[in-house]
Amino acid sequence: xxxxxxxxxxxxxxxxxxxxxxxxxxxxxxxxxxxxxxxxxxxxxxxxxxxxxxxxxxxxxxxxxxxxxxxxxxxxxxxxxxxxxxxxxxxxxxxxxxxxxxxxxxxxxxxxxxxxxxxxxxxxxxxxxxxxxxxxxxxxxxxxxxxxxxxxxxxxxxxxxxxxxxxxxxxxxxxxxxxxxxxxxxxxxxxxxxxxxxxxxxxxxxxxxxxxxxxxxxxxxxxxxxxxxxxxxxxxxxxxxxxxxxxxxxxxxxxxxxxxxxxxxxxxxxxxxxxxxxxxxxxxxxxxxxxxxxxxxxxxxxxxxxxxxxxxxxxxxxxxxxxxxxxxxxxxxxxxxxxxxxxxxxxxxxxxxxxxxxxxxxxxxxxxxxxxxxxxxxxxxxxxxxxxxxxxxxxxxxxxxxxxxxxxxxxxxxxxxxxxxxxxxxxxxxxxxxxxxxxxxxxxxxxxxxxxxxxxxxxxxxxxxxxxxxxxxxxxxxxxxxxxxxxxxxxxxxxxxxxxxxxxxxxxxxxxxxxxxxxxxxxxxxxxxxxxxxxxxxxxxxxxxxxxxxxxxxxxxxxxxxxxxxxxxxxxxxxxxxxxxxxxxxxxxxxxxxxxxxxxxxxxxxxxxxxxxxxxxxxxxxxxxxxxxxxxxxxxxxxxxxxxxxxxxxxxxxxxxxxxxxxxxxxxxxxxxxxxxxxxxxxxxxxxxxxxxxxxxxxxxxxxxxxxxxxxxxxxxxxxxxxxxxxxxxxxxxxxxxxxxxxxxxxxxxxxxxxxxxxxxxxxxxx
Numbered sequence: 001x002x003x004x005x006x007x008x009x010x011x012x013x014x015x016x017x018x019x020x021x022x023x024x025x026x027x028x029x030x031x032x033x034x035x036x037x038x039x040x041x042x043x044x045x046x047x048x049x050x051x052x053x054x055x056x057x058x059x060x061x062x063x064x065x066x067x068x069x070x071x072x073x074x075x076x077x078x079x080x081x082x083x084x085x086x087x088x089x090x091x092x093x094x095x096x097x098x099x100x101x102x103x104x105x106x107x108x109x110x111x112x113x114x115x116x117x118x119x120x121x122x123x124x125x126x127x128x129x130x131x132x133x134x135x136x137x138x139x140x141x142x143x144x145x146x147x148x149x150x151x152x153x154x155x156x157x158x159x160x161x162x163x164x165x166x167x168x169x170x171x172x173x174x175x176x177x178x179x180x181x182x183x184x185x186x187x188x189x190x191x192x193x194x195x196x197x198x199x200x201x202x203x204x205x206x207x208x209x210x211x212x213x214x215x216x217x218x219x220x221x222x223x224x225x226x227x228x229x230x231x232x233x234x235x236x237x238x239x240x241x242x243x244x245x246x247x248x249x250x251x252x253x254x255x256x257x258x259x260x261x262x263x264x265x266x267x268x269x270x271x272x273x274x275x276x277x278x279x280x281x282x283x284x285x286x287x288x289x290x291x292x293x294x295x296x297x298x299x300x301x302x303x304x305x306x307x308x309x310x311x312x313x314x315x316x317x318x319x320x321x322x323x324x325x326x327x328x329x330x331x332x333x334x335x336x337x338x339x340x341x342x343x344x345x346x347x348x349x350x351x352x353x354x355x356x357x358x359x360x361x362x363x364x365x366x367x368x369x370x371x372x373x374x375x376x377x378x379x380x381x382x383x384x385x386x387x388x389x390x391x392x393x394x395x396x397x398x399x400x401x402x403x404x405x406x407x408x409x410x411x412x413x414x415x416x417x418x419x420x421x422x423x424x425x426x427x428x429x430x431x432x433x434x435x436x437x438x439x440x441x442x443x444x445x446x447x448x449x450x451x452x453x454x455x456x457x458x459x460x461x462x463x464x465x466x467x468x469x470x471x472x473x474x475x476x477x478x479x480x481x482x483x484x485x486x487x488x489x490x491x492x493x494x495x496x497x498x499x500x501x502x503x504x505x506x507x508x509x510x511x512x513x514x515x516x517x518x519x520x521x522x523x524x525x526x527x528x529x530x531x532x533x534x535x536x537x538x539x540x541x542x543x544x545x546x547x548x549x550x551x552x553x554x555x556x557x558x559x560x561x562x563x564x565x566x567x568x569x570x571x572x573x574x575x576x577x578x579x580x581x582x583x584x585x586x587x588x589x590x591x592x593x594x595x596x597x598x599x600x601x602x603x604x605x606x607x608x609x610x611x612x613x614x615x616x617x618x619x620x621x622x623x624x625x626x627x628x629x630x631x632x633x634x635x636x637x638x639x640x641x642x643x644x645x646x647x648x649x650x651x652x653x654x655x656x657x658x659x660x661x662x663x664x665x666x667x668x669x670x671x672x673x674x675x676x677x678x679x680x681x682x683x684x685x686x687x688x689x690x691x692x693x694x695x696x697x698x699x700x701x702x703x704x705x706x707x708x709x710x711x712x713x714x715x716x717x718x719x720x721x722x723x724x725x726x727x728x729x730x731x732x733x734x735x736x737x738x739x740x741x742x743x744x745x746x747x748x749x750x751x752x753x754x755x756x757x758x759x760x761x762x763x764x765x766x767x
Contacts, residue, residue, distance in 0.1 A: 001038050001039075001078050001081045001318055001322070002038070002039045002041075002045065002075065002076060002078045002079075002419055003019060003038055003039070003040050003041070003045075003077070003078065003080075004040070004041050004042075004068075004071070004072055004075070004079070004080045005019075005040065005042045005078065005080075005081045005083060005124055006042075006043055006062040006068065006081070006082045006083055006084070006092070007042070007043075007062060007082070007083025007084045007087075007646050008044050008045055008046050008049075008062075008084075009046070009083065009084065009303055009379045009380070009394075010159070010303055010306075010307060010346075010377035010378060010379035010394070010397040011084070011300075011301050011302070011303035011304075011306045011307070011377075012045070012049065012083040012302065013046070013048055013378050013379070014301075014306045014307045014310050014311075014377045014397075014399070014707045015054075015081060015083060015301065015317070016040060016042060016217075017040050017052070017310070017311075017377065018042055018280065018310040018317045018323065019252070019312065019317055019318055020040070020052060020053075020054070020055070020691065021320055022038065022039070022317065023037045023038055023054075029448065029542070030336040030421050032603075034131075035253060035301045037054075038054075038206035038318060039054070039055070040052075040054065040055045040056070040075070041055075041056045041058055041075065042055060042056070042058070043057065043058040043060035043062055043068075043071070043759055044055050044057060044058065044060060044061075044062065044186045044390075044501065044728060045057030045058075045345070046378045046379070046380065046381050046382065047379055047380060047382050047383050047388055048377065048378025049663075050383075050398070050579075051251070051572065054626060055747060056473060056747060057188075060073065062082075062084070062087045062092070062303055062372070063087050063090045063092065063345065064090075064092075065090060065091050065092045065094070065096075065742055067093065068080070068087070068092050068095065068096065069095045069096055069098075069099050069101070070189075070443070071091075072096060072101050073099060073101070073736040076100065077101060078322075079102050079103070079104065079107070079318070079321065079325060079511050080093075080096055080101060080102070080103040080104070080323050080325075081103075081104045081105070081321055082104065082105030082279070082300065083300060083301065083733045084102065084183050084300060085114055085115070085299060085300055086112070087105070087109075088106060088108070088111035088114070088115075088279075088299050088300060089108060089111050089112075089114075089115040090108070091107070091108035093103070093105040093106060093107050093108070093111075093278075093317070094107040094108055094281070096448060099666070102322060102325035102326050102507060103278075104278070104279055104280070104321040104322075104324055104325045104326055105278070105279040105280075105299070105300065106279045106299050107275070107276075107278070107347065107470050108275045108279055108378045108612075109275040109626060110270055110275045110277040110278075110279075110299065111277065113270070113281075113298075114282075114296075114297060114298045114299040114300070115265075115299075116137050116159055117134075117157050117158075117159045117172060117190040117296070118190060118198060118203050119136050119298070120189065120297050121190075123266060123270065124266070124294060124506050127265035127266050127268070127269035127694045129262050129263055129265055129294055129459075129750070130261065130262070130291060130292065130293050130294065131293055131295075132155075132192050132193035132195050132293060132295075133150075133192065133193040134190055134191065134192040134193065135158065135190070135191050136151075136186075136188050136189070136190055136191075137180060137184070137188065137189045137190070137191060138188050138189075138566075139184075140169070140181065140184070143177060143180045143181065143189065143191075144177075145192035146180075147173055147177060147416070148456065149178060150191050150192075150193065150194070151740065152170075152171040152172075152173065152194075152576070153168070153169055153170065153171045153194045154168070154169070154171070154172075154173065154176035154191070154456040155168075155191065155192040155193070155194050155515065156168045156169075156170075156176050156179050156180050156183075156189060156190075157189065157190040157192060157296075157523050158183040158186065158187070158189060158190075159183075159187050159188040159189060159190050159637050160416075162746050163235060164359060166183060166184075167231055168231065169231075173510060181712055183297040185468070186732055190441065191500055195288050195293055195295065196288060196289075196734045197284045197286045197287040197288040197289070197734055198218070198243075198286070198287045199218065199219075199284070199285065199286050199287075199295065200216050200217075200241065200244075200254075200285045200286075200287065201216065201217045201219055201237070201282065201283070201284060201285070201305045202214070202216045202217075202219055202285060202304050203283075203301065203302070203305070203306075203309060203334075204253065204259070204263040204280070205275050205279075205280060205281075205320055205324050205329065206263075206269075206278060206279065206280075206281055206282065206320070206324060206329070207266050207278055207323065207324045207325070207327045207328065207329035207330075207435070207614040208243070208270075208271055208276030208277060208278045208562075209267070209271060209276070209327075209330070210330040210332075211259065211263050211264055211267050211281070211329075212320070212326065212329060212332065212335060213255045213256075213258075213259055213263070213334070213335070213495060214239065214309055214313070214335055214337075215239055215240055215251075215255075215309055215312060215313075215335075215594065216241050216244065216251065216254065216255065216673070217237050217239035217240075217241070217302075217305040217308050218237060218238060218241055218429055219234045219235075219236065219237040219302070219304060219305050219310050220234065220235045220427060220429075221234060221235070222234045222235070223235060223348075223352075223353065223425070224427065225427050225428055225429045225589075226429065228736045231353070231553050232352070232353045232393075232394070233303065233394055234302075234303060234304045234305075234346065234394075235304075235345075235346045235348070235391075235426065235430070235726045236304060236343070236345045236346055236397075236426075236427055236430030236431070237304045237305045237307065237308045237343075237344050238308055238342065238343045238344070238431035238432070238434060239305070239309050239312060239341075239342050239410075240312070240337070240341070240436075243244040243434070243522065243645050248590070249589055249590045250590055250624075250635060251761075252590065252594070252635050253589065253590030253593055253594070254272045254436060256590065256596075257292065257593045258285065258292060258599050259301055259597045260505075260593055260596040260597045261292070262283055262285075262292070262294060263281060263283060264597070266281065266297070266448070266556050267281065271592070277299075278303050278324060278325065278327075278533040279299060279300065279324065280299070281297065281298075281299070282297060282298035282299070282300065282301070282302045284297070284302075285570060286300065287477070289730045289731050289732075289733075289734070292461075300419050301730070303379075304344050304346055304397050306378050307318055307344040307397045307399050308342035308343065308344050308399065309342075309492055311340070311342050311375075311401050312337045312338045312340055312342050312401070312481075312632060312730055313335060313336075313337055313338075314335075314336045315333070315335040317334050317431055319332065320332060320335060335503055336733070339404065340403065340404045340408075340432075341400065341401065341402055341403070341404050341407070341410075341431075342350045342400070342401045342408060342409040342537055343399075343401075343402075343405065343408040343409050343430060344377075344397045344399045344400075344412070344430070345397070345398050345410045345412050345413070345416055345426050345427065345430045346379075346395075346397050346400055346426060347382075347394075347395050347396050347397075347398065347416065347419060347421060347423075347424050347425075347426050348393055348394050348424065348426065349392070349393050349394075349395055349423065350392050350422070350423025350424065350425065350690075351423075352393035352394065352425065352722075354394060355389075356392060356393035357423055358380075358389075358390050358391055358392060359384075359389050359390065359391075360389060360390050360421060360422050360423065361387050361388065361420075361421075361422075362381065362388045362389065362390060362395070362396075362419065362420065362421055363388075363390055363419070363420035364418040364419045365388065365396075365419060366400065366421050367418040368415035368416070368418040369415070371400070371411055371414050371418070372413045372416075373400050373402055373407070373408070373411045373412060374398065374400045374412065375399050376398055376399070376415075377396060377397040377399055378395075379392065379394045379395055379396050379397065380392025380393065380394060380395050381395060381396065382394075389422050389449075390421065391515040392640075395421065395424070398412050398415050398416050398419070399412070400412035400415065401554060402767065405431050405434045405435045406435050408431070409430070409431050409432070409435050412430070413421070414427070415474075433677045436536070440449070441592070454649065456503075456560075456564060457558070457561060458473065458474055458503070458558025458559065459470055459471035459472065459501050460474045460475060461557055462509040467504065467509060467514075467522075467523075467701065468499070468502060468503055468504050468505060468523075468696075469502075469503045469505060470500055470502060470503075471500070471501040471503065472497035472500055472501070472573075473497060473498065473499065473556070473557060473558055474558070476550065479486075480694060488609040493759070496573075497559045497573045498556060498557065498573065499545055499570050499571065499573065500570070500571050500573050501560065501568055501570055501571075501574075502568060502569050502570075502571055502696075502748070503523070503564050503567060503568040504523035504524070504526055504527045504567045504568070505518065505522075505523050505699055506518035506519055506520060506522045506523050507522075507629065508722055508725060508742075508750070509521060509723065510682050510725050510726045510729050510739075511663070513655075513739050514582055515725065515729070515739055515741075515742055516722070516739075516741050516742070516757045517741065517742060517747060519722075519747055519750050519751050519754070520747070520751055520753065521751065522754060522756070523567035524566040524567040524701060525739065525755060525758060525766055526569065526696065526699045526701060527567045527755065528564065528566075528756070528758060528762075529698070529699050529700070529758050529761070529762075530569070530696045530697050530698070530699050531544075531569065531762065532758075532762050533664065533697050533698040533699075534693075534697060536667055536694070537663060537664070537697070538659060540656065540659070540660055540663075540693055541685070541690050541691070541692045541740040542694070542697070543571040543574055543683065543693065543694045543695075544569055544570075544571055544572055544589075544618040545557070545569075545570045545572055545573040557570060560723050565605065568691040571694070572589060572685065572686075572692065573686070574682075574683025574684060574685060574686065574692055574694055575683050575684040576681065576682075576683040576694065577644075577645055577649065577653065577655055577681075577682050577683060577684070577691075578625060578644055579623050579624070579625065579641055579645065579681040579682070580623065580624040580625070580655075580679050580680075580681060581621070581622070581623055581653055581654070581677070581679060581682065582621070582622045582623060582624060582677065582679045583619050583621055583622075583655075583657050583658060583660075583661040583677060583680070584601065584616065584619065584620050584622060584664065584672070584676070585613075585615065585616055585619040585661065585665055585675060585676060585677060586613060586614065586615050586616060586676040586704075586706075587601075587606070587610050587612065587613065587614045587615075587616060587655070588612065588613055588676055589676070589677075589705060591622070591706070592612045595610060600637075601620060601622055602620075602622035602623075602635055603637045604620045604621075604622065604635065606620075611627070613711070617663075617705055619658060619661055619662065621638070621654045621658055622624060622635070623635075623636055623638065623640075623641050623653070623654075623655055624679075625644070626634060628719065636704040638650065638654065639656075641653065649691070652677060652691050653682055653691065655680065656680075656691060656693070657680050660680060660693070661675070663676060664698055667761075668761065670748040671709070671760050671761050671763075672707075672708045672709055673705050673706070673720070673757070673760055674705065674706040674707075674708050675698070675703060675705060675708070676703075676704035676705070676706055677703065677704050678695065678698055678702060678703035678704070679703070680693060680695075681693075681694045682694055692719075700721040700722070700753070700754055700757055701721070704719055704720070704721070705719060705757055706719055709717075711713065719753075720753045720754070720756060720757035720760075721753065722748050722750055724746060724750050724753065725742060725746060725750050728742065728743075728746045729742075751755065754766070
């Protein structure tokens with residue numbers, strides 16, 4: 001395909017790299033077939049783009065509708081991709097469409113979604129999209145009234161395009177007033193309600209009717225580490241966002257919620273008023289205690305987020321953009337992303353974001369690009385007298401991918417250290433949050449380094465998760481060859497152990513944090529429930545060797561001390577399948593969000609007209625890929641489970657999961673409790689090969705249990721779990737820093753719900 005990309009920044013370079021990767025992948029698969037190669041022209045481009053093999057740069061004004069259209073016709077361009085916002089607001093896309101040239105980018109009227117903050121607010125209001133209060137100021141008097149109305153912290157935005165520099169958030173009234181007066185010279189100014197919480201960037205591809213999501217990212221707008229210094233166009237970003245898994249059940253659930261509540265209503269509203277949005281809808285979001293809110297819309301790929309989203313995109317980018325440009329997105333599959341972590345760090349010139357010092361030489365880029373997993377997206381570079389020099393504020397983006405954020409960050413900063421630029425500046429904390437939060441869980445520490453709770457006689461601690469601890473018999477690491485085993489780590493210890501002691505703790509987690517204090521007796525309560533369920537599920541093989549401290553009958557297994565017996569189980573060490581087997585009998589949570597967008601859940605088609613909390617016609621099986629200990633799971637299709645474990649095992653896992661759910665749901669229903677959904681894990685018995693039920697089963701942490709009487713009376717999702725904790729935390733913490741301690745009444749209410757479920761199901765008093 002012959003493609004024209006308009007723009008000159010790192011975003012456009014990232015787009016070009018993604019398009020070139022399609023050709024490279026195709027050549028790798030079909031060494032001598034070139035019919036799918038792209039011919040790429042970039043206008044005006046930069047030095048880095050010009051150096052890409054097979055790419056041509058053109059001296060063309062990207063903001064001139066006439067020049068761009070004439071050039072596209074002369075060159076027989078098949079697709080135009082508009083990178084920056086200025087050509088969109090100038091009407092370049094309209095001119096191209098008038099001449100029948102497919103273009104990815106909205107027309108001038110729809111691009112006002114970015115070009116005018118006031119227009120965007122009107123669209124959101126008409127579409128019912130959640131956002132903050134706002135008022136427009138056109139005069140100095142309007143500014144003073146708005147400052148009085150909103151109070152600190154003040155959020156002041158230029159109404160039109162400002163290259164990422166028109167926003168100021170400050171508690172200083174004088175600074176807010178000065179910023180407003182500066183931008184009044186260019187047009188109106190918008191004052192907005194201050195919203196507090198984590199920010200997320202999420203892209204949606206639209207053909208004016210159909211909308212498909214990309215993967216979310218988080219960027220860093222402040223100049224300096226610790227979010228200090230002035231606002232910039234963006235100093236770095238990372239993708240994916242693993243912390244969304246806990247807050248929204250999964251990243252997919254978050255994406256679907258935004259699709260249903262924000263992206264689709266916005267696109268449909270623009271279509272209703274005759275301004276269809278064809279291109280990339282950038283949703284700048286904030287996760288407040290009252291839910292997801294829109295901070296801003298942009299009408300094009302974001303920079304620097306594009307630099308971390310596109311390297312993870314496995315779906316060919318050209319096909320996605322062409323389908324949007326030609327109105328055929330409805331027939332295009334949902335984009336697929338790799339499990340890699342991606343990090344980008346921006347290198348900026350001295351004195352950025354004020355008047356940057358330019359014309360300085362850049363060195364070491366070849367060495368930096370040679371670092372494994374690294375490429376460089378140029379933003380403001382040129383070649384002068386055979387030297388690579390800077391031409392603007394944000395000079396380039398160092399992009400690194402890796403198997404985890406620790407690896408990706410290490411690669412990015414290793415590459416940055418090789419680049420020379422006098423006065424150059426960059427942040428050192430990009431993606432540090434996810435690096436630090438995942439490092440302890442995703443790395444497999446050696447047994448010699450593993451730290452954990454107090455020792456248990458005869459057992460060796462090998463792993464601590466958020467809410468449980470694992471032990472193996474001490475002689476596993478004391479026998480011959482122990483030093484080699486210690487070096488290999490936790491996975492090896494579990495693999496050779498003849499038994500594993502699973503000890504449930506009283507820890508409680510929410511929003512990816514372990515909270516203080518724990519829930520008294522939680523470990524014992526949930527272990528009691530799990531034991532009871534294993535007893536009810538006779539006929540389904542499970543991994544339990546002993547439900548109590550009496551393990552004398554198990555050969556060569558140490559006894560379990562009385563102080564942990566009530567909250568522990570001795571279980572077989574299985575060869576675990578990498579599948580989390582989720583069964584849903586009711587439409588709720590992420591399933592409800594996905595259903596609203598697609599009338600399906602994890603690819604399983606459902607009838608029209610269902611409501612939140614409705615019972616499904618039949619229970620459905622929706623598997624997930626089970627990540628390593630401490631990492632995050634990924635929703636997958638049944639077909640993907642066949643690829644992972646084979647058709648025979650996949651069918652058995654599905655059949656066992658549905659069968660266990662049916663038995664458990666019937667038992668719960670007889671006790672006045674609804675089992676809305678649950679998840680199971682299975683492994684193969686190492687002696688017999690039998691597929692065996694593992695881990696905890698049907699507890700309040702792994703299942704949704706609802707009060708049947710409340711459900712019938714209209715309170716459809718009253719649950720027996722830690723939702724009380726989540727609700728309190730959402731209302732009393734902005735998700736910055738350390739979470740506050742849970743108050744005694746919240747702790748007791750949560751414990752009471754755990755106890756009530758046990759008593760309802762078992763008919764016996766809980767501990």
